[in-house]
Amino acid sequence: MQFSSTKDYVAPPDLIVAVNAAVRLERPLLVKGEPGTGKTELARQVSAALGLPMLEWAVKSTTKAQQGLYEYDAVSRLRDSQLGDARVNEVRNYIRKGKLWQAFEAEAKVVLLIDEIDKADIEFPNDLLQELDRMEFHVYETGETIRAAHRPIVIITSNNEKELPDAFLRRCFFHYIRFPDAETLRAIVRVHFPGIKEALLAAALSRFYEIRETPGLKKKPSTSEVLDWLKLLLAEDLSPEDLKADPANLLPKLHGALLKNEQDVHLFERLAFMARRQGR
Incomplete structure (x- = not known):
């Protein structure tokens, strides 16, 4: 499974090496660079070049790490219980799967893009350390553990708006996309x-x-x-x-x-x- 330039994307040699190294090491690829240098497009081209489906998690300033795993809608469950809805007996009806959960349970390997991680709170990367490292997480409401059936290719982009924690950086393969000559x-x-x-x-x-x-x-x-x-x-x-x-x-x-x-x-x-x- 080797990435290279495609007819729609010119990848410099050092970027090709970085992508293939991250794939081989099964580490998230952290890509930094000026806005507009093709960081997000890189993930789409890796997906196309390797023939893998892609999931995209666009991070915002209000995004929490838990949303990438799952969200439990307790408010809807309470409302349905007041209305006598039989769905309340199954807690899974009120759990919304996040992008990491979708990637972990995919039938085949996928490319997971976590886009602009530096937009979120400084604790956001730390809150994903174990999940990205072990490729598993626990669902407390149901008591089950979700493990990746196929380890996804994780590409994380950053515009360098804030520093990322050292513990998070240690778990990534890093590449800075220089402005092209x-x-x-x-x-x-x-x-x-x-x-x-x-x-x-x-x-x-x-x-x-x-x-x-x-x-x-x-x-x-x-x-x-x-x-x-x-x-x-x-x-x-x-x-x-x-x-x-x-x-x-x-x-x-x-x-x-x-x-x-x-x-x-x-x-x-x-x-x-x-x-x-x-x-x-």
Whole structure:
């Protein structure tokens, strides 16, 4: 069971090694990197490349670890008991299986994505330590223990919004997705826009990297944002000449796809103002 690049996903060699190492070690793969560098998409591509079903658990700030195991709906059971509903005699009727439970009881190996784990409370990763390590958990309401019939491939993503506990990190295989270099990004663009003209691609990527490397930029544009930008450039039928930086207006064409806050827009406006003053 080996992962590699697919026709829809360009994976750098170090990422391929990390995925296959985590699969071989049967450890969760913790993937960090800038937002928009393809961390979530990686799990989907691993699922497609290995021919395995995928379960996705999107973590929010209010998400609790218990929700990944199961939730017991005591309120509904109390209401049904007041109404004389016969369902109250079976506690299993009020237990909702979480994504880990679904992965553990799957008939075959699955890919389980725990997406953006750093959004949750700091105790969230600690509360999953034993379950991810032993691949089992206890259901107190029924007295049963749920064990993984087939150990799932667990991929966990983080945007580095907060530090994860050391005990959790020890149980993971870690990989940081670096922002792609020009050649890798060119290959990624070709996957999404196979018919793009070389001159336009070269001019767009040159301008894009200029923007990313601008000192003082609060949020650097990501891979997903350059793909959105290129889609707009193609839709507007812009030429390579249209993308050249103008000293009077340093904001790139259709800059809303690349610059996502007013501070960065004002930064380019100030740079253009300074350039005009120096040109007098």
